[in-house]
Amino acid sequence: MGPSIRLNNVGLKYGDNVILQGITHQLQAGQCHVIMGPNGGGKTSLLRSILGLTPFSGDIQIDWAEQKGTIGYVPQKATFESSLPFTVMDFILLNQSRNPLFWRKRKKEQDYALVQLDRVGMASRADRRMGQLSGGEQQRVLFAQALLDSPDLLVLDEPTTGMDEQGVRYLEGLIHELVQENKTILAVHHDVSAVRRLNGQVHVVNRHLVDSGSVSEVLVPEKIERLFNHYSIQPAPRVEPESVKENQKDVA
Incomplete structure (x- = not known):
């Protein structure tokens, strides 16, 4: 069973720049939670705060139903140099084996890794160099690696960046499977x-928590434009043409 996550007055700022402020909320266990909002609104910062990757004020509690489970994380993207010699299988096994990178791999580890690669449609590319894959294919490999420890909490930062439609469908199908297994999914998505296809709980973050609820409650046409306007955008002051200013002087 995946955990629930409790946020209590969570804030984050860099110098005088406020990124997050006063976020108090609870994310229920065993559901798919999607964080949305405008660029620069603090979505990824909230994700990194929950993972303990960035300092924040307030309190964040990850509440496990029984014993502490495992957490999987897929970053927004990773860049691999094409000349590096390690393959998809080498990369997948980095967290599976204590042996050196190019040591002879145990067949049991390879077979399990192939199962996870197959879940994201990448088993046929196991012998390709990571640097030869497209950005979307690399994301699918990162997703497969995150599945190796059967995470009870899976955290995804823009997981479909650079993916083609086939890759997107693979991941959406997997997310539905994991929710059926009562895992907790937390994803930043744009x-x-x-x-809407994920049909989870949506939480709109724009420095504050702006709205939260089901897809049908939050992502309705009359709300969307307002929800995704950045908090820092102010209307530009109106500048009167010089001719208008002169006329105003004459009238005065």
Whole structure:
């Protein structure tokens, strides 16, 4: 069973720049939670705070039903140099084996890694160099690696960045499977159509928590434009043309 996550007055700022402020909320266990909002609104910062990767004020509690489970994380993207010699299988096994990178791999580890690669449609590319894959294919490999420890909490930062439609469908199917297994999924996502297909709980962050609820409650046409306007955008002051200013002087 995945955990629930409790946020109590969570804030984050860099110098005088406020990124997050006063976020108090609870994310229920065993559900898919999608964090949305405008660019620069603090989505990834909230994710990194929950993972303990960045300092924050307030309190964040990950509440496990019984004993502490495992956490999987897929970053927004990773860059691999094409000349590096390690393959997809080498990369997948980095967290599976205590042996050196190019040591002879145990067949049991390889077979399990192939199962996870197959879940994201990448088993046929196990012998390819990571640097030869497209950005979307690399994301799928990162997703497969995150599945190796059967995580009870899976955290995804823009997981479909650079993916083609086939890759997106693989991941959406996997997320539905994991929710059926009562895992907790926490994802930053920007694609409204994709989030509707995930049909989870949506939490709109724009420095504050702006809105929260089901897809049908939050992602409705009359709300979307307002929800995704950045908090720092102010209307530009109106500058009167010089001719208007002169006329105003004459009238005065």
